[in-house]
Amino acid sequence: MTTPHRIRSSLLAVTLGGAALLASALALAAEPSAKDKTAMEAVFTRVDVNGDGKLSREEAERLPAIAAMFDKLDVDHDGQLTLAEFAVGYYSAP
Numbered sequence: 001m002t003t004p005h006r007i008r009s010s011l012l013a014v015t016l017g018g019a020a021l022l023a024s025a026l027a028l029a030a031e032p033s034a035k036d037k038t039a040m041e042a043v044f045t046r047v048d049v050n051g052d053g054k055l056s057r058e059e060a061e062r063l064p065a066i067a068a069m070f071d072k073l074d075v076d077h078d079g080q081l082t083l084a085e086f087a088v089g090y091y092s093a094p
């Protein structure tokens with residue numbers, strides 16, 4: 001009498017395993033991953049010394065890779081990098 005139950009349990013395990021695999025595949029396919037975004041925002045917050053939500057050229061100097069492409073990243077040429085402008089540089093930096 002226990003056999004049908006066992007079969008159903010293993011089928012459920014296979015289904016859950018497949019769902020987990022699919023979830024990891026989706027996480028890998030998503031660019032950038034949520035984890036990378038959190039790390040990127042943490043860097044931005046750390047470098048944004050005066051906490052105004054933008055990086056001035058002086059603040060960006062603390063990140064040589066970002067400072068090197070500051071003018072390219074500052075697409076609206078206001079002399080400040082917003083989080084969105086910074087993100088472009090963060091993800092393209094080596």
Ligand SMILES: [Ca+2]
Pocket residue numbers: 048049050051052053054055056059
């Ligand atoms: Ca700032």
Ligand SMILES: [Ca+2]
Pocket residue numbers: 073074075076077078079080081082085
């Ligand atoms: Ca800007």
